Amino acid sequence: MKTIYFDNNATTRVAPEVLDAMLPYFSELYGNPSSMHSFGGKVAYELEKAREKVAALLNASHDEIIFTSCGTESDNTAIRSALDVQPDKRHIITSSVEHPAVRSFCNQLELKGYRITEIPVDQNGLLDMDIYEKSLSPDTAIVSLMWANNETGVIFPVEKAAEMARSRGIIFHTDAVQAVGKIPIDMAKNYIDKLSVSGHKFHAPKGIGALYLRKGTKYSPYLIGGHQEKNRRSGTENTPYIIGMGKSAELASANMEKEGSVVRYLRDKLENEILKRIPNSRINGERELRLPNTANISFEFVEGESILLMLNEFGICASSGSACTSGSLQPSHVLRAMGIPFTMAHGSIRFSLSVYNTMEEVDFVIEKLPPIIEKLRSISPYWPPDSNPHDLTVRTKHENE
Amino acid sequence: MKTIYFDNNATTRVAPEVLDAMLPYFSELYGNPSSMHSFGGKVAYELEKAREKVAALLNASHDEIIFTSCGTESDNTAIRSALDVQPDKRHIITSSVEHPAVRSFCNQLELKGYRITEIPVDQNGLLDMDIYEKSLSPDTAIVSLMWANNETGVIFPVEKAAEMARSRGIIFHTDAVQAVGKIPIDMAKNYIDKLSVSGHKFHAPKGIGALYLRKGTKYSPYLIGGHQEKNRRSGTENTPYIIGMGKSAELASANMEKEGSVVRYLRDKLENEILKRIPNSRINGERELRLPNTANISFEFVEGESILLMLNEFGICASSGSACTSGSLQPSHVLRAMGIPFTMAHGSIRFSLSVYNTMEEVDFVIEKLPPIIEKLRSISPYWPPDSNPHDLTVRTKHENE
Numbered sequence: 001m002k003t004i005y006f007d008n009n010a011t012t013r014v015a016p017e018v019l020d021a022m023l024p025y026f027s028e029l030y031g032n033p034s035s036m037h038s039f040g041g042k043v044a045y046e047l048e049k050a051r052e053k054v055a056a057l058l059n060a061s062h063d064e065i066i067f068t069s070c071g072t073e074s075d076n077t078a079i080r081s082a083l084d085v086q087p088d089k090r091h092i093i094t095s096s097v098e099h100p101a102v103r104s105f106c107n108q109l110e111l112k113g114y115r116i117t118e119i120p121v122d123q124n125g126l127l128d129m130d131i132y133e134k135s136l137s138p139d140t141a142i143v144s145l146m147w148a149n150n151e152t153g154v155i156f157p158v159e160k161a162a163e164m165a166r167s168r169g170i171i172f173h174t175d176a177v178q179a180v181g182k183i184p185i186d187m188a189k190n191y192i193d194k195l196s197v198s199g200h201k202f203h204a205p206k207g208i209g210a211l212y213l214r215k216g217t218k219y220s221p222y223l224i225g226g227h228q229e230k231n232r233r234s235g236t237e238n239t240p241y242i243i244g245m246g247k248s249a250e251l252a253s254a255n256m257e258k259e260g261s262v263v264r265y266l267r268d269k270l271e272n273e274i275l276k277r278i279p280n281s282r283i284n285g286e287r288e289l290r291l292p293n294t295a296n297i298s299f300e301f302v303e304g305e306s307i308l309l310m311l312n313e314f315g316i317c318a319s320s321g322s323a324c325t326s327g328s329l330q331p332s333h334v335l336r337a338m339g340i341p342f343t344m345a346h347g348s349i350r351f352s353l354s355v356y357n358t359m360e361e362v363d364f365v366i367e368k369l370p371p372i373i374e375k376l377r378s379i380s381p382y383w384p385p386d387s388n389p390h391d392l393t394v395r396t397k398h399e400n401e
Numbered sequence: 402m403k404t405i406y407f408d409n410n411a412t413t414r415v416a417p418e419v420l421d422a423m424l425p426y427f428s429e430l431y432g433n434p435s436s437m438h439s440f441g442g443k444v445a446y447e448l449e450k451a452r453e454k455v456a457a458l459l460n461a462s463h464d465e466i467i468f469t470s471c472g473t474e475s476d477n478t479a480i481r482s483a484l485d486v487q488p489d490k491r492h493i494i495t496s497s498v499e500h501p502a503v504r505s506f507c508n509q510l511e512l513k514g515y516r517i518t519e520i521p522v523d524q525n526g527l528l529d530m531d532i533y534e535k536s537l538s539p540d541t542a543i544v545s546l547m548w549a550n551n552e553t554g555v556i557f558p559v560e561k562a563a564e565m566a567r568s569r570g571i572i573f574h575t576d577a578v579q580a581v582g583k584i585p586i587d588m589a590k591n592y593i594d595k596l597s598v599s600g601h602k603f604h605a606p607k608g609i610g611a612l613y614l615r616k617g618t619k620y621s622p623y624l625i626g627g628h629q630e631k632n633r634r635s636g637t638e639n640t641p642y643i644i645g646m647g648k649s650a651e652l653a654s655a656n657m658e659k660e661g662s663v664v665r666y667l668r669d670k671l672e673n674e675i676l677k678r679i680p681n682s683r684i685n686g687e688r689e690l691r692l693p694n695t696a697n698i699s700f701e702f703v704e705g706e707s708i709l710l711m712l713n714e715f716g717i718c719a720s721s722g723s724a725c726t727s728g729s730l731q732p733s734h735v736l737r738a739m740g741i742p743f744t745m746a747h748g749s750i751r752f753s754l755s756v757y758n759t760m761e762e763v764d765f766v767i768e769k770l771p772p773i774i775e776k777l778r779s780i781s782p783y784w785p786p787d788s789n790p791h792d793l794t795v796r797t798k799h800e801n802e
Contacts, residue, residue, distance in 0.1 A: 003440050010436050011637060014427035026415035026606060035411050036709050037718040039404050069470030069608065072626040072636035101626030101635060108625050200637060205427060207470065207608055207639025224509050225473040225502030234502060235473035236412060236601060238608025308437050317438040 001315040004361045008201075009150050009178060009294060009352035010319055014244070015203040021247040022205075025240040033237050034228065043239050050246025054210055057180065057249040058195070060187040066211045066232045067242050071177040071198030072101040074211040075144070077222040077233075078173040078194040079105060082142035083114070085218040086171075089141035091115045095127060095156070096337035101196075102144050102175055103333070119145070123339050124286035125154035133164060142171045147179035147195075151334040151350055152285030153294025155183070159190040166191040171217065177201055177209075181252035182260065182291050193217045199241065203354070204248040208241035259355040264292035266362050267353050271295045273366040278373050280385065284340060284348060293353040296335075298344035301383045302376040304331075307349055310372045316365055319350040343382070402716040405762045409602075410551050410579060410695060410753035411720055415645070416604040422648040423606075426641035434638050435629065444640050451647025455611055458581065458650040459596070461588040467612045467633045468643050472578040472599030473502040475612040476545070478623040478634075479574040479595040480506060483543035484515070486619040487572075490542035496520045496528060496557070497738035502597075503545050503576055504734070520546070524740050525687035526555035534565060543572045548580035548596075552735040552751055553686030554695025556584070560591040567592035572618065578602055578610075582653035583661065583692050594618045600642065604755070605649040609642035660756040665693035667763050668754050672696045674767040679774050681786065685741060685749060694754040697736075699745040702784045703777040705732075708750055711773045717766055720751040744783070 005013070031040035033047050048062065055062045068074045079092065079102070094106055096118040106116045117135045120128050127145070136143070143165045148155045162172040173194040179185060180195075181202025187195070195212035199205060213219055213232070225234030275281055280300035299307065304320035311318055320332075330336075331345035340348075351365070377383040406414070426444065434445035449463065456463045469475045480493065480503070495507055497519040507517045518536045521529050528546070537544070544566045549556045563573040574595040580586060581596075582603025588596070596613035600606060614620055614633070626635030676682055681701035700708065705721035712719055721733075731737075732746035741749070752766070778784040 005440065007433070007436055007438070007441075010441070011431060011433040013431045016428060019427050026420050027417060030412060030414045031718070032408070032412040032607075035408055035718065036706065036721060037408070037713045039406065039716075039718045040408075040411070069474070069639070070624075070636035072624050073470070075626065076624055099626065100628075104627075104635070105625040198637075205639070205641060206433075206637045207642055223471075223473050223477055224506040225476065225500065226505075227501075234505070235471035236599075236607045238470070238606070240606060241608055305437065312438045315440075317432070317436065317440045320437060 004314070004316045004364055006351040006353060006357065006361075006365065007317040007319050008354040009350065011200045011206055012203045012354055013356055014205050015248055015251060017251060018204055018244045018247045022240040022244040025243055033239060034226070047237060047239055047242050050242045053246040053253070054197070054249045057253045058185050058187045058212055059189075060212055061215065063230075064187070064212055064215060066213055066229050067237065068209040068211055068233055069207060069238070070209045071099075071175065071196050071201070073222070074196035074198070074209045075099070075101040075173075075175050076105050077211055078196060079109075079142055079144055080222055081220050082171045082173070083109070084220040086141045089139050091117065091137055091139040091141060093117045093119065093132070093135050093140055093143040093145075095119045095121065095145055097121055097125065097149055097151075097334040098144070098146055099150055099175055099177065102146070106144075115139075121337055125149060125152050125284070125334070125338050126286055126289070127156050127161070129157070129161070132161060136165060136168050136170060138168075140168075140170045142173055144173040144175065147174045147176035147185075148183070148291050149285070149334060150178045151332055152296045152338075153178070153291035154285040155179070155289045155291065158192060162191040162193075178291060181248070181256065182293060184256065187212060187214070199245040199248060202248055202252050204245040205241050208238055208245050210245070255355070260292045263353050263355060263357070266357055266359060267293055267295050267351075269359070270351060270353075270362045270365060271297065274369060277366070277370045281373075282344065284335060284338065295351045297349055297351070298340065299347040299349070299373050300343050301380050301385060302347040302373060304346060304348050306376050307347065307372060310376070311368070314364070314368050316368065319352070320348065405715070405717045405765055407752040407754060407758065407762075407766065408718040408720050409755040410751065412601045412607055413604045413755055414757055415606050416649055416652060418652060419605055419645045419648045423641040423645040426644055434640060435627070448638060448640055448643050451643045454647040454654070455598070455650045458654050459586050459588045459613055460590075461613055462616065464631070465588070465613055465616060467614055467630050468638065469610040469612055469634055470608060470639070471610045472500075472576065472597050472602070474623070475597035475599070475610045476500070476502040476574075476576050477506050478612055479597060480510075480543055480545055481623055482621050483572045483574070484510070485621040487542045490540050492516045492518065492538055492540040492542060494518045494520065494533070494536050494541055494544040494546075496522065496546055498522055498526065498550055498552075498735040499545070499547055500551055500576055500578065503547070507545075516540075522738055526550060526553050526685070526735070526739050527687055527690070528557050528562070530558070530562070533562060537566060537569050537571060539569075541569075541571045543574055545574040545576065548575045548577035548586075549584070549692050550686070550735060551579045552733055553697045553739075554579070554692035555686040556580070556690045556692065559593060563592040563594075579692060582649070582657065583694060585657065588613060588615070600646040600649060603649050603653055605646040606642050609639055609646050611646070656756070661693045664754050664756060664758070667758055667760060668694055668696050668752070670760070671752060671754075671763045671766060672698065675770060678767070678771045682774075683745065685736060685739065696752045698750055698752070699741065700748040700750070700774050701744050702781050702786060703748040703774060705747060705749050707777050708748065708773060711777070712769070715765070715769050717769065720753070721749065
């Protein structure tokens with residue numbers, strides 16, 4: 001059965017060009033870039049060229065790019081480092097819809113005595129900028145706000161937020177894992193101090209990331225050992241993947257605009273047809289301020305996991321929009337933070353597209369999904385809603401997960 | 402020019418079988434193992450099979466294996482975790498010849514108020530077990546001693562040392578990065594609580610590691626975010642490399658004994674011929690208790706870096722035996738800790754072999770090296786040594802680097 005892959009916010013296919021670029025570095029050019037022989041030196045040279053390509057995608061300088069093993073490491077490093085270099089500051093500002101690499105990490109820090117402020121979002125997933133401004137304090141060590149949400153695709157005004165932090169001398173970090181490669185990022189035009197990148201979200205492999213660190217930002221490393229990455233991240237460099245992420249950055253720089261409009265067209269078609277064909281469905285997240293590839297759609301009175309299982313029968317890969325992969329019946333913290341009614345949040349599906357998707361695949365989903373929802377509703381005691389004796393549309397309690 | 406690669410303790414060639422095993426996971430089976438669709442589920446299944454293979458190499462249980470991004474991450478995690486779960490204990494025992502992933506990390510911890518004891522070694526690189534025993538204290542949070550030294554190949558009695566720690570209720574960690582895949586390791590027969598593995602030291606790629614964590618050992622994660630690795634190491638799994646390290650573990654399990662004796666034969670030939678042909682040369686490190694693949698040889702009154710440059714002209718890759726890659730003129734901390742005379746330590750070369758080396762390559766080095774040393778000595782003001790008015794054979798001062 002053909003795989004119809006609509007789960008690109010979870011991970012992406014490695015681009016064939018990326019794989020080709022990496023291949024020589026496994027069994028031929030396998031030297032250690034730190035070694036004192038030309039066999040290693042050649043690899044070191046190519047590694048720096050890859051760094052320049054990643055920097056170019058962000059319009060940054062090559063020495064502002066630190067390679068890491070993943071977005072989680074970049075996020076953890078960015079926050080931990082800000083605390084280490086400012087031991088007197090004990091306050092962190094973040095949002096209620098961050099990825100667990102920020103949110104769970106901050107929960108841990110809270111247990112160690114740090115004060116965490118989670119800025120709320122409205123029902124469209126937009127950040128409350130008034131509360132944000134009021135939360136900035138002399139005790140704030142770092143602000144960490146995501147550029148684009150992994151579940152809804154909603155884009156935060158991080159450049160504006162960074163400017164507000166900068167004017168108060170506060171370090172600003174953004175988890176841009178879902179934004180990089182999908183929308184333009186220009187670090188020369190903003191005041192963001194640190195930015196997390198994950199290769200596997202834009203067609204490099206799983207297991208490589210980067211941390212953008214603006215020149216002059218105080219920093220301490222998280223992994224400590226050898227002299228790699230100018231003492232900013234120890235550990236032998238993952239040279240094949242660094243070369244690969246360089247290539248995927250180069251591809252994104254060249255094709256983002258064109259590919260973005262193609263992907264947006266497919267996504268919009270998918271959304272509009274689904275809304276048209278399936279009653280009691282809605283898009284979660286502000287429609288205009290969104291990534292071009294993400295559609296988070298709620299189907300009232302059905303279970304997201306049941307929908308996924310039935311889509312899976314047709315080879316269609318999507319996500320329940322929940323960061324929780326343990327089979328918990330709690331809907332995602334993002335949708336709960338947005339105050340999406342329980343009956344809607346439970347039946348939410350994230351379709352996330354890439355340039356490898358086709359109109360044929362979109363048509364296939366549009367054809368297969370309505371009967372799935374209809375079937376699931378036919379066995380639901382709560383459907384049709386006007387037959388329902390209980391008020392299930394109350395907002396869910398915001399639990400700490 | 403053909404590359405003659407004798408730098409396998411720095412990094413190794415990815416085995417062709419490993420590359421073949423990984424290849425499908427880049428652009429075909431690229432699903433996220435945490436995803437709720439069979440496309441991701443199939444990857445999760447293969448990932449667990451790889452975990453079992455890595456466990457088998459150590460004779461451990463699959464759930465004692467946590468995948469990390471590198472040996473450095475495993476080392477840092479092992480030590481940090483022991484401190485986190487025992488906040489009242491402030492003492493760490495390690496040795497004077499550890500890899501920077503342990504030694505530099507401990508130096509950082511010292512700055513934060515932890516007390517570090519570095520057990521010394523003798524001139525053969527052997528650990529002083531009396532001092533070790535006396536250093537174990539109720540305040541000791543963790544002992545971290547390497548299984549085999551990266552520069553000399555000398556093997557520490559970590560199983561004995563772990564038993565002594567266990568009897569006092571102290572957590573024991575070993576950096577086994579250079580031992581895994583080269584010598585047998587049987588975790589069912591020792592009391593080691595944590596053990597670091599690095600894939601690229603045994604023909605998996607650079608950028609994948611593992612931390613063995615004995616069942617029941619108290620632990621806290623270093624990278625925090627999603628639920629990967631049973632909440633023990635967050636970050637999307639590097640599935641291609643995990644599959645690859647599974648394969649390289651399987652190859653090592655099957656071939657270690659046979660390959661080890663071949664590699665030892667080549668190494669011994671290399672050493673014996675060099676000692677025979679080059680006056681004022683010596684092997685560093687206890688000859689019997691060593692990895693089969695490592696030869697660390699000093700050539701009196703020459704500079705290691707000059708030797709490396711001239712070997713490089715013939716395509717021969719080796720290492721100066723120094724962890725410092727910055728071009729510093731300080732000889733390695735390992736040789737200094739062993740009290741190797743300055744005039745010897747400066748001219749030290751590490752040849753580290755693998756199963757991909759051939760007798761032809763060994764013969765090539767044996768042919769090319771003597772004239773190199775002779776030429777370098779001919780321009781040295783200190784050669785021949787009996788013409789030297791200064792006593793340069795004093796031991797170097799042990800500096801903190």
